[in-house]
Amino acid sequence: MNSKIIIHGGFFSESGTNNEVKIAKQEALTEIIKKSSSYLKTHSALQTVIYAVSLLEDCPLFNAGLGSQIQSDGKIRLSASLMDGKSQKFSGVINIEDVKNAIQVAEKLMSEEDRVLSGSGALEYARQNGFEYFNPETPQRRKEYEEKLNASIGLGTVGCVALDKDGNIAAGTSTGGKGFEIPGRVSDSATVAGNFANSSAGISCTGVGEDIVSAGLSVKIVTRVTDGMSLEDASRKSFEELKPYDGFAGIIGISSTGEIYHCDSHPYMVWAAYDKEMSVFS
Ligand code: ASP
Numbered sequence: 001m002n003s004k005i006i007i008h009g010g011f012f013s014e015s016g017t018n019n020e021v022k023i024a025k026q027e028a029l030t031e032i033i034k035k036s037s038s039y040l041k042t043h044s045a046l047q048t049v050i051y052a053v054s055l056l057e058d059c060p061l062f063n064a065g066l067g068s069q070i071q072s073d074g075k076i077r078l079s080a081s082l083m084d085g086k087s088q089k090f091s092g093v094i095n096i097e098d099v100k101n102a103i104q105v106a107e108k109l110m111s112e113e114d115r116v117l118s119g120s121g122a123l124e125y126a127r128q129n130g131f132e133y134f135n136p137e138t139p140q141r142r143k144e145y146e147e148k149l150n151a152s153i154g155l156g157t158v159g160c161v162a163l164d165k166d167g168n169i170a171a172g173t174s175t176g177g178k179g180f181e182i183p184g185r186v187s188d189s190a191t192v193a194g195n196f197a198n199s200s201a202g203i204s205c206t207g208v209g210e211d212i213v214s215a216g217l218s219v220k221i222v223t224r225v226t227d228g229m230s231l232e233d234a235s236r237k238s239f240e241e242l243k244p245y246d247g248f249a250g251i252i253g254i255s256s257t258g259e260i261y262h263c264d265s266h267p268y269m270v271w272a273a274y275d276k277e278m279s280v281f282s
Contacts, residue, residue, distance in 0.1 A: 003040045004163045006252040006260050007033055007052050008271040009062045010156040010206040028059050029272040037274035045162040045170040046084045053103040053172040056158035060138045063156035067138045068176020070145040073183050076136050078102040081190040085169035085197035092190035094118035099126050100134035103174045159204025161254045171195050171202035188212035192219045200256050201225040207249035215242055217249055231255040235263050
């Protein structure tokens with residue numbers, strides 16, 4: 001089986017027409033997909049998703065990990081989840097503060113009975129497991145916060161779906177949220193609406209969390225693929241269902257047959273895939 005991987009950097013933030021930001025994000029995605037696709041040759045889909053999402057979190061251009069959006073009370077809270085299509089295990093953290101890589105806390109939780117933790121419980125768990133203090137704020141995000149830029153143009157979540165040579169699929173998604181949200185708001189990214197995988201397909205979402213949760217988007221697409229639809233048909237049908245409420249979402253996905261697919265309801269989502277050759281689109 002040929003291994004395959006697709007990553008995304010969400011809908012590009014700051015300005016829908018800022019070409020410089022778009023190019024910088026595409027360059028970052030190109031570098032990360034190159035590293036991650038070569039990592040996938042010798043690692044499982046799950047290990048590779050953790051690796052790729054960690055690199056995306058470490059890049060300040062994206063709204064995950066370093067460079068995350070600031071919430072309405074001036075604090076950054078991260079949400080991330082991981083799903084192993086082989087074991088069907090889902091793990092995640094919701095609104096965790098002051099850690100560098102939320103996806104790695106989700107990784108640690110994979111081996112626990114209680115696999116999704118939020119807020120102070122997630123932070124305490126992280127500290128007990130060696131995750132040190134890290135402030136993910138950048139001057140750019142503070143400037144945006146101070147200028148009170150509107151949340152709706154700040155989407156830049158990250159995600160990865162990988163299919164390894166043994167045919168296993170995994171998905172991971174990480175976000176700083178939508179920006180300026182009420183503290184306590186729960187993003188889709190650490191739910192099965194925003195991130196899901198089984199032995200048939202894996203999906204990672206970005207967009208407006210409330211719309212993605214209303215659609216149950218990731219799990220719905222994966223279920224349709226499991227029941228026999230192609231990834232493209234399953235995604236298109238699910239995106240049709242977003243239209244009555246003008247749902248704002250984008251997805252990346254891979255099926256067990258090796259189909260790679262991306263679609264979005266609005267332009268400017270950035271993503272990159274590695275199949276036989278590399279491609280970056282926005
Ligand atoms: N889905 C994320 C949220 O609503 C935001 C994003 O994808 O950029 O928190």
